[in-house]
Amino acid sequence: MDYEGFVSSDEEFSGGEVEASLEAQPRSMDRGLKDRLLHKFGSHISSLKLEFSKKKKKGKLPKEARQTLLEWWNVHYKWPYPTEADKKILADSTGLDQKQINNWFINQRKRHWKPSESMQFGLMNNQPGQFYSDD
Structure with missing residues (x-):
């Protein structure tokens, strides 16, 4: 079939x-x-x-690391911009990575540092660090 x-x-x-x-x-x-x-x-x-x-927030840095960064900050208050060598030393002594160091300094400057008028004038003329006074 x-x-x-x-x-x-x-x-x-x-x-x-x-x-x-x-x-x-x-x-x-x-x-x-x-x-x-x-x-x-x-x-x-x-x-x-x-x-x-939710973005995970890591939280606060360790107390000892914050103290080390604050000590550097207090010594260099007039110009709180660490060099790459300073950042490396801070990273080694605190156990933080350089990104954390950079972020801490960015936040610290935003929250706690106001450049003097002479520094602001120098920054506008691309001459950082040359115009701070010893007052």
């Missing part, structure tokens, strides 16, 4: 959509499972998403 061109009765009545409905069945089962899981664990998932999305 020649089966070429033969159409099953299921295909004949469904318009050839038997395979498509079989594929859709697991999708609807997956959807139902997903809905049940979301209903049961949705609040946990939301809190985990929020926790993972």
